[in-house]
Amino acid sequence: NKYHSKTLPFYDYQRSSCTSSSISLETYLHLEQQHFDLMAANVLGEIDNETLYHNQNDEILSYFVTPAIREKVSILSTPSGTDVEFLCTWLGILRASEVYKEKCIDVSVFVNGDLEVGSGTKLATGLRHFSERAPQGHKLEKDIPVSNLDNINVNVKSFLTRDDKTNVLNSHESELEIYNMVKAEIDANRIVVFHYVHASKTGVCIPSYNMASKIKQDFGDKVIMVVDAAQMRLRTDSVEQYLEMDM
Numbered sequence: 013n014k015y016h017s018k019t020l021p022f023y024d025y026q027r028s029s030c031t032s033s034s035i036s037l038e039t040y041l042h043l044e045q046q047h048f049d050l051m052a053a054n055v056l057g058e059i060d061n062e063t064l065y066h067n068q069n070d071e072i073l074s075y076f077v078t079p080a081i082r083e084k085v086s087i088l089s090t091p092s093g094t095d096v097e098f099l100c101t102w103l104g105i106l107r108a109s110e111v112y113k114e115k116c117i118d119v120s121v122f123v124n125g126d127l128e129v130g131s132g133t134k135l136a137t138g139l140r141h142f143s144e145r146a147p148q149g150h151k152l153e154k155d156i157p158v159s160n161l162d163n164i165n166v167n168v169k170s171f172l173t174r175d176d177k178t179n180v181l182n183s184h185e186s187e188l189e190i191y192n193m194v195k196a197e198i199d200a201n202r203i204v205v206f207h208y209v210h211a212s213k214t215g216v217c218i219p220s221y222n223m224a225s226k227i228k229q230d231f232g233d234k235v236i237m238v239v240d241a242a243q244m245r246l247r248t249d250s251v252e253q254y255l256e257m258d259m
Contacts, residue, residue, distance in 0.1 A: 073085060077252045098136055101136075117164045120166075137205070208259070224259075
C-alpha cells in the first residue's frame with residue numbers, strides 16, 4: 013500500500029498503526045488455514061455462500077459482543093477506516109431529515125485534531141474525496157464532493173487535543189468548551205455527528221469518556237456519537253458498552 017506495507021509477512025520493521033503494520037507469519041498462516049477450510053467446505057457443498065458470509069461475521073463479532081446483543085448488531089466492511097467516515101456523515105443526514113423534516117439539511121461533524129486521526133478524515137467527513145485513487149483503482153480528484161448534494165450542508169469542525177506546545181488539552185475548561193461548541197450547533201437546529209476517538213494514534217482520549225457520555229445523554233438523538241477505535245486499544249467488553257449507550 014502507500015505506506016509500503018506488504019500483504020505477506022515482513023519483519024524489517026513494525027509500526028503501531030493498523031494501516032501500515034505488516035502481518036506476522038503466525039497470523040498469516042492462521043488466516044490461510046481458515047480461508048482454505050472455508051473455501052473447501054464451500055466447494056464441496058458443505059456450506060453455502062450466505063451461511064459462509066454469516067459465519068464469518070459471527071466469528072468477527074464474537075470477539076466484541078456477547079450473544080445477548082448479537083441480534084441488535086450489524087457489521088459492515090469498507091475499503092479503509094477513512095471510508096467509514098462517509099457512512100457516519102450519511103447517518104447524520106438521515107437523522108436530520110427524520111428529526112427536522114426540512115428540505116435543507118444541516119449537519120455538523122466534529123472530528124479530533126488534525127494530527128490525531130487519519131490524514132483524510134476531515135475530507136471524508138465532509139463528503140469529499142480524500143484520495144486520488146478509488147478502491148476499484150480508477151483516478152479521482154481530491155477535495156471534490158462525492159456526489160451532488162444541493163440541499164445538504166455539511167460543516168466539519170475540528171476540536172484540538174493539544175496546544176501549540178503539544179501539551180494535551182484535557183482540563184475541565186477545555187472539555188466544557190467542546191461541550192458548548194456542540195450545544196451551539198444543537199441550538200441552531202443542526203444534527204451533530206461527533207467522533208470520539210478511543211485512544212488516538214498518540215494515545216489521547218479527548219474529550220474524556222465521561223464528557224463523551226454526557227454529550228450523548230444530554231442531546232440524545234440530535235447527536236450521533238461515533239466511537240473511533242480503529243486501533244482496538246481497548247478492553248474486549250468496551251465495544252458492547254458503547255453500543256448499549258447508543259454510541
